[in-house]
Amino acid sequence: MTKHSGGLDDVGAEEKKECTVTFHPDNQVVTLAAGSTLLDAAKSGDVPLNASCNGKGSCGKCKLVVVSGKVDHPSTPLLTDDEKKTGYVLACQAKLSGDVTVRIPEETLEKKLQVAGMGAEVTDRLKGLVAEITLMHESVSLELAPPTMDDAVSDLDRLNRGLKQQGYDLDRMNMGLRVMRDMASVMRSQNFHVTAHILKKRCSNEVVGLNAGNSAGPGLGLAIDVGTTSIVVYLVDMTDGTVIAATAGHNRQAACGDDVINRIVCSEKDGVKKLRTMALATINGLLNEALFAAGRDRREVTNIALAGNTVMTHLLLGIEPRNIRREPYVPTVSEFPILKAIEVGIKADPDAAVFIMPGPAGYVGGDIVSGLIYTGFHREEAMTLFIDVGTNGEIVLGNNQWLLTASCSAGPAFEGGGVRWGMRAEEGAIEKVAIDEDTMVSEISVVGGKPARGICGSGMIDLISEMLMTGVIQANGKFALDADHPRMAAIGDEKAFVVATADQTSVGQDIVFTESDIDTIIRSKGAVYAGFTVLLRQAGIDFSMLDQVIITGGFGQFLNIEKAITIGLLPDIDRAKFKYMGNSSAAGAYMALLSEKHRKEAVHVCNSMTYVDFSSNNEFMSEFTSALFLPHTNLEDFPSVRRSKRP
Numbered sequence: 232m233t234k235h236s237g238g239l240d241d242v243g244a245e246e247k248k249e250c251t252v253t254f255h256p257d258n259q260v261v262t263l264a265a266g267s268t269l270l271d272a273a274k275s276g277d278v279p280l281n282a283s284c285n286g287k288g289s290c291g292k293c294k295l296v297v298v299s300g301k302v303d304h305p306s307t308p309l310l311t312d313d314e315k316k317t318g319y320v321l322a323c324q325a326k327l328s329g330d331v332t333v334r335i336p337e338e339t340l341e342k343k344l345q346v347a348g349m350g351a352e353v354t355d356r357l358k359g360l361v362a363e364i365t366l367m368h369e370s371v372s373l374e375l376a377p378p379t380m381d382d383a384v385s386d387l388d389r390l391n392r393g394l395k396q397q398g399y400d401l402d403r404m405n406m407g408l409r410v411m412r413d414m415a416s417v418m419r420s421q422n423f424h425v426t427a428h429i430l431k432k433r434c435s436n437e438v439v440g441l442n443a444g445n446s447a448g449p450g451l452g453l454a455i456d457v458g459t460t461s462i463v464v465y466l467v468d469m470t471d472g473t474v475i476a477a478t479a480g481h482n483r484q485a486a487c488g489d490d491v492i493n494r495i496v497c498s499e500k501d502g503v504k505k506l507r508t509m510a511l512a513t514i515n516g517l518l519n520e521a522l523f524a525a526g527r528d529r530r531e532v533t534n535i536a537l538a539g540n541t542v543m544t545h546l547l548l549g550i551e552p553r554n555i556r557r558e559p560y561v562p563t564v565s566e567f568p569i570l571k572a573i574e575v576g577i578k579a580d581p582d583a584a585v586f587i588m589p590g591p592a593g594y595v596g597g598d599i600v601s602g603l604i605y606t607g608f609h610r611e612e613a614m615t616l617f618i619d620v621g622t623n624g625e626i627v628l629g630n631n632q633w634l635l636t637a638s639c640s641a642g643p644a645f646e647g648g649g650v651r652w653g654m655r656a657e658e659g660a661i662e663k664v665a666i667d668e669d670t671m672v673s674e675i676s677v678v679g680g681k682p683a684r685g686i687c688g689s690g691m692i693d694l695i696s697e698m699l700m701t702g703v704i705q706a707n708g709k710f711a712l713d714a715d716h717p718r719m720a721a722i723g724d725e726k727a728f729v730v731a732t733a734d735q736t737s738v739g740q741d742i743v744f745t746e747s748d749i750d751t752i753i754r755s756k757g758a759v760y761a762g763f764t765v766l767l768r769q770a771g772i773d774f775s776m777l778d779q780v781i782i783t784g785g786f787g788q789f790l791n792i793e794k795a796i797t798i799g800l801l802p803d804i805d806r807a808k809f810k811y812m813g814n815s816s817a818a819g820a821y822m823a824l825l826s827e828k829h830r831k832e833a834v835h836v837c838n839s840m841t842y843v844d845f846s847s848n849n850e851f852m853s854e855f856t857s858a859l860f861l862p863h864t865n866l867e868d869f870p871s872v873r874r875s876k877r878p
């Protein structure tokens with residue numbers, strides 16, 4: 232393999248054992264042994280860097296610009312000649328041999344995520360979903376009678392007597408030694424007026440704390456959605472369910488790959504602890520932000536509900552996920568007991584109760600159960616198809632009689648993974664595209680109204696639909712437009728369509744879409760559509776029998792249904808049957824946080840779902856192959872697309 236000295240300053244320092252890497256623009260400094268990669272340095276310094284393929288050198292997402300110093304790196308077709316000339320390297324391929332300063336370029340830089348759809352209106356809607364608030368961790372104020380010669384029972388018996396009067400079942404009540412040690416002085420501090428803090432578990436309760444005086448109150452709650460890509464935190468006033476702050480951020484595990492398989496591989500190589508630390512750092516950072524915004528203290532947080540896919544919950548809890556990627560794909564835990572914040576590592580009241588949403592299978596997790604709790608279709612007769620187009624493409628089919636579920640391994644393409652200029656739906660992402668039929672010039676709309684720096688899932692769906700309808704590409708995804716057309720470009724040997732010209736972008740170059748990118752999207756949409764088809768067939772129904780199709784996940788709110796049908800991602804049925812429901816996982820976690828009824832419902836729903844495994848399903852493979860056309864090999868399944876297609 233040819234090695235190059237990369238960067239603008241090739242003279243460099245002498246090779247030495249320890250090398251210092253400075254990351255701009257935040258000037259984070261990391262020291263690491265020579266021979267380590269820049270990606271290793273970013274991971275060890277907690278520098279947020281997107282490494283979609285987990286360092287295999289195949290995604291091109293981990294771009295850095297060497298400002299001074301040198302690194303050794305192989306030649307790669309994933310960087311353009313212009314990028315190479317200006318010092319670009321792939322962090323996962325660039326090895327340290329001396330001190331180096333690098334810059335995270337605009338297209339790699341993570342921007343602050345906005346929490347989609349928050350605000351008073353959404354808070355009110357969420358509050359309206361829960362009839363009655365029931366806490367997992369509650370505080371009870373007790374005015375106990377001080378001991379006398381006629382009533383000389385022990386302090387613990389006195390406390391138990393008070394709790395019994397409040398309706399607690401003493402046979403199911405536990406208490407730790409820590410509480411007993413301080414009990415005598417706490418009780419006497421305010422003449423036997425105390426507040427007991429009780430953690431209510433499924434089969435028993437535990438007195439986890441005792442304070443002098445009356446400090447009873449419902450406190451604060453946290454609803455957390457732990458996504459593979461991003462994490463959302465709602466800080467909730469448990470008195471009435473008001474969301475008093477909401478924050479969102481990128482899951483720092485992104486440095487270990489875009490999808491759950493890469494995360495498992497990374498945990499096998501670097502240890503589960505490392506991935507756990509990354510997720511906890513994200514959650515605790517977001518919690519800090521939310522507490523700061525609301526002017527509250529972490530010790531007030533006593534109730535927590537958390538939803539995530541099965542791999543995310545395993546990694547967050549430090550539980551080995553390795554068997555999830557090996558036949559027969561078994562998770563270590565499906566249904567979790569109520570845990571304490573200190574065990575999980577969330578920096579709230581150490582004894583805060585933590586409810587983890589249960590997940591029915593290794594590839595269908597608590598985030599999907601959470602989505603059902605929020606959308607509620609399992610309570611209705613209407614025949615529903617539910618799809619979460621995230622990194623796994625989980626689907627659920629059914630109603631109040633039965634539920635079938637599957638994961639169709641759609642891959643992370645709709646969240647930007649595996650696509651040259653792909654990115655998440657955040658500031659600078661092209662989210663809408665329309666192509667002029669005569670000039671083939673694209674009219675783009677960008678998140679935040681800023682210059683473009685990439686294209687997100689909804690933008691890609693628009694783009695492919697528009698390219699198909701204007702004749703830029705053929706039904707097999709190959710370009711029909713001449714290579715010398717002004718809107719065409721060449722990336723190495725590959726043809727590409729210019730989506731945005733350099734003057735419309737903040738990255739100083741054209742944003743293009745290559746044939747490989749088109750192929751990646753076709754494979755993803757093909758997997759989702761094949762999943763729909765096989766699941767419906769297993770249930771003995773066809774698309775016309777669906778009463779509704781619920782779409783959730785990151786891009787749900789921007790998705791153009793018509794164009795998603797045009798490319799064959801969604802079935803060609805009555806458009807009125809499609810519903811967007813945004814981040815249903817976070818909303819379901821909110822409902823479980825507030826209500827015992829919904830926590831029990833989640834366990835029931837999880838146990839009612841029948842999981843269908845597509846990994847060795849020949850029917851799925853055959854349907855997948857048929858779906859690798861735009862919109863599909865069988866055009867009769869897409870009559871409206873056939874009618875509107877240009878001859």
Ligand code: FES
Nearest residue numbers: 286288290291323
């Ligand atoms: S190319 Fe570096 S992480 Fe994918």
